[in-house]
Amino acid sequence: MKKTHIPKLDDFLGGGIPEGSSILFSAVPGVECETFGYQILNGIIEDGNRGFIFTNVTEPDNIIYEFKSYGWDLEKYLNEEKAFFVDGSSKFIGVPTIGKYSINELNQTEEIILKAIEDIPNGVGIINNLSTLIDYLDEDHVIKIINKLNKKAKANNTILIYIFTKWDYNPELIENIKNNVDAVVSLNSIEERVIIGQGFMVTNASWNHPDNKMVLFFVLQPGGIKIYIPKLLVTGPYNAGKSSFVKSISNESISVDRIALEKFPTTIAMDIGHVDHDGFIADIFGTPGQERFDLMLDILAREAVGAFIMVDSSAPQTFGRAKEMINKTQAEAIPKIIVANKQDLPGALSPEKIRDAMKLDDTIPIVPTIVIEDNGVDLAMETLLKQLYGD
Numbered sequence: 001m002k003k004t005h006i007p008k009l010d011d012f013l014g015g016g017i018p019e020g021s022s023i024l025f026s027a028v029p030g031v032e033c034e035t036f037g038y039q040i041l042n043g044i045i046e047d048g049n050r051g052f053i054f055t056n057v058t059e060p061d062n063i064i065y066e067f068k069s070y071g072w073d074l075e076k077y078l079n080e081e082k083a084f085f086v087d088g089s090s091k092f093i094g095v096p097t098i099g100k101y102s103i104n105e106l107n108q109t110e111e112i113i114l115k116a117i118e119d120i121p122n123g124v125g126i127i128n129n130l131s132t133l134i135d136y137l138d139e140d141h142v143i144k145i146i147n148k149l150n151k152k153a154k155a156n157n158t159i160l161i162y163i164f165t166k167w168d169y170n171p172e173l174i175e176n177i178k179n180n181v182d183a184v185v186s187l188n189s190i191e192e193r194v195i196i197g198q199g200f201m202v203t204n205a206s207w208n209h210p211d212n213k214m215v216l217f218f219v220l221q222p223g224g225i226k227i228y229i230p231k232l233l234v235t236g237p238y239n240a241g242k243s244s245f246v247k248s249i250s251n252e253s254i255s256v257d258r259i260a261l262e263k264f265p266t267t268i269a270m271d272i273g274h275v276d277h278d279g280f281i282a283d284i285f286g287t288p289g290q291e292r293f294d295l296m297l298d299i300l301a302r303e304a305v306g307a308f309i310m311v312d313s314s315a316p317q318t319f320g321r322a323k324e325m326i327n328k329t330q331a332e333a334i335p336k337i338i339v340a341n342k343q344d345l346p347g348a349l350s351p352e353k354i355r356d357a358m359k360l361d362d363t364i365p366i367v368p369t370i371v372i373e374d375n376g377v378d379l380a381m382e383t384l385l386k387q388l389y390g391d
């Protein structure tokens with residue numbers, strides 16, 4: 001097995017891609033599919049393997065540039081001969097070809113890619129882009145080519161990644177292509193009211209039973225493909241540590257706080273942060289804790305997909321309020337965890353005691369934290385991610 005290095009995808013594929021297998025990334029037009037190929041190549045080379053990119057769409061120079069924008073150094077890999085191009089684009093747009101192999105005539109395509117596969121036993125070949133091949137060669141011919149490439153790849157333990165944009169092809173052709181590869185990942189666009197996102201799911205894999213779960217993704221520069229969580233909520237009673245938590249978990253954050261009659265700042269509107277954690281990115285919203293700002297709760301909780309319910313573990317008199325806030329934010333209906341903060345304070349209750357006191361069932365995890373010491377914050381994030389996406 002080789003890892004794809006795309007967050008969540010390896011889990012969906014049952015650990016990764018078996019050597020010698022072929023996988024099709026089948027994208028609706030407009031979805032950023034090329035990055036999937038680039039990210040897999042980059043990761044697999046980082047793991048100590050070799051690979052190539054066959055390109056008939058983007059010129060090699062632009063691909064090098066694109067890698068750079070994600071924070072990956074393709075040029076170095078090219079120099080070290082860990083990666084090479086099969087340049088099927090330069091000749092056709094009249095610029096000098098780059099790379100170990102180049103294609104000058106369309107009818108050499110098959111033969112030259114076969115050579116490239118032979119060149120990288122146990123490596124990975126990215127075929128970018130199948131659609132362009134189909135546009136230039138006739139359909140039956142392309143199916144034959146796929147078959148030959150896959151056969152050679154199997155014999156050579158080489159993984160082949162096909163990038164495919166589903167233009168207006170006849171459905172039979174698309175079926176035929178899918179039937180000739182070992183696995184298919186569908187890349188779709190997602191529309192929900194005005195939010196338009198991109199999503200991926202494994203639709204089939206010969207070595208695994210995928211669970212057909214669709215996840216949203218975003219392509220970051222730098223960073224590459226990240227799983228996108230539109231909104232996480234942090235709520236809980238006054239003074240529990242919500243603003244501190246949002247600040248600690250975020251790469252950037254702001255809080256709309258006021259120091260008025262209070263000695264210490266209290267949140268009057270909200271906390272907003274942006275989290276980038278282990279392949280996941282999320283916008284995170286903290287609510288005020290005081291009852292006089294409860295009119296904000298409903299607005300902030302709208303469209304949240306997961307929630308942290310934060311309590312001061314040393315203040316059991318506030319637990320009732322915590323339950324009320326679960327209610328008011330509709331957090332009942334979404335995956336959530338309890339963050340048992342201020343474990344450093346005298347009299348702080350253990351997670352088990354808090355579970356008893358709040359009468360929570362076992363399905364809701366309770367994570368102890370000391371947010372001001374940055375203790376337990378990552379674990380809280382990982383625990384909520386597990387609630388949302390499974391192990």
Ligand SMILES: Nc1nc2c(ncn2[C@@H]2O[C@H](COP(=O)(O)OP(=O)(O)OP(=O)(O)O)[C@@H](O)[C@H]2O)c(=O)[nH]1
Pocket residue numbers: 237238239240241242243244245264265266267268287288289290341342343344345369370371372373
């Ligand atoms: N001892 C201790 N203090 C903490 C911890 N986490 C936060 N605090 C402190 O608790 C106080 C309240 O923290 P905030 O993050 O403002 O709490 P909040 O939940 O946003 O408060 P409101 O917005 O007013 O509801 C601050 O003085 C923090 O420094 C912790 O783990 N231990």
Ligand SMILES: [Mg+2]
Pocket residue numbers: 242243244266267271286287288289
């Ligand atoms: Mg606050």
